[in-house]
Amino acid sequence: EAGVAQSPRYKIIEKRQSVAFWCNPISGHATLYWYQQILGQGPKLLIQFQNNGVVDDSQLPKDRFSAERLKGVDSTLKIQPAKLEDSAVYLCASSFREGAYEQYFGPGTRLTVT
Amino acid sequence: DAKTTQPPSMDCAEGRAANLPCNHSTISGNEYVYWYRQIHSQGPQYIIHGLKNNETNEMASLIITEDRKSSTLILPHATLRDTAVYYCIVRGGGSQLIWGAGTKLIIKP
Numbered sequence: 153e154a155g156v157a158q159s160p161r162y163k164i165i166e167k168r169q170s171v172a173f174w175c176n177p178i179s180g181h182a183t184l185y186w187y188q189q190i191l192g193q194g195p196k197l198l199i200q201f202q203n204n205g206v207v208d209d210s211q212l213p214k215d216r217f218s219a220e221r222l223k224g225v226d227s228t229l230k231i232q233p234a235k236l237e238d239s240a241v242y243l244c245a246s247s248f249r250e251g252a253y254e255q256y257f258g259p260g261t262r263l264t265v266t
Numbered sequence: 267d268a269k270t271t272q273p274p275s276m277d278c279a280e281g282r283a284a285n286l287p288c289n290h291s292t293i294s295g296n297e298y299v300y301w302y303r304q305i306h307s308q309g310p311q312y313i314i315h316g317l318k319n320n321e322t323n324e325m326a327s328l329i330i331t332e333d334r335k336s337s338t339l340i341l342p343h344a345t346l347r348d349t350a351v352y353y354c355i356v357r358g359g360g361s362q363l364i365w366g367a368g369t370k371l372i373i374k375p
Contacts, residue, residue, distance in 0.1 A: 194365025257309025
């Protein structure tokens with residue numbers, strides 16, 4: 153079974169530029185998560201989708217971050233404009249259903265904002 | 267904020283059992299204890315979870331105290347590939363996982 157795919161793996165941008173990350177979850181997984189992981193910390197949930205609807209985006213900085221999950225499959229997370237403090241690894245995860253005990257994580261995208 | 271407390275780092279000799287402690291003194295009756303690990307430059311990986319009974323799978327064993335205020339993850343025969351950050355997470359129902367900083371486990375040859 154193919155795992156969660158993410159691209160790109162690495163991205164370097166200057167502050168005030170925009171960037172987009174892509175995630176393809178495991179086939180058949182209804183729930184998709186985007187996490188932000190700052191160096192030395194655990195992941196922090198940014199947004200959770202159930203199919204193509206948003207379940208929880210309470211920690212998403214909506215003035216600069218946006219996310220969508222078209223057709224309940226792939227998802228894109230965008231930052232516009234980026235700030236220095238957005239430097240982090242952005243992890244995508246999926247699970248079979250909301251509340252499932254196991255979330256499957258992709259390798260992440262390491263973003264550096266200079 | 268995370269509802270768990272873990273030591274920031276631990277060492278273990280290769281081939282020995284690695285015992286990782288976790289305190290969750292404010293755990294509620296319907297909250298489960300989850301363990302994930304994150305190997306360097308990879309996404310986190312689910313290990314095991316439990317409510318109140320001890321649990322075992324092919325990766326590890328989870329021992330939860332009777333009062334449920336603490337637990338221990340046991341890797342029975344640690345290998346170098348078990349070097350990772352281990353996260354203990356308390357979660358109820360369909361609520362989100364709230365991650366702390368975890369324990370960095372280093373397996374030494």
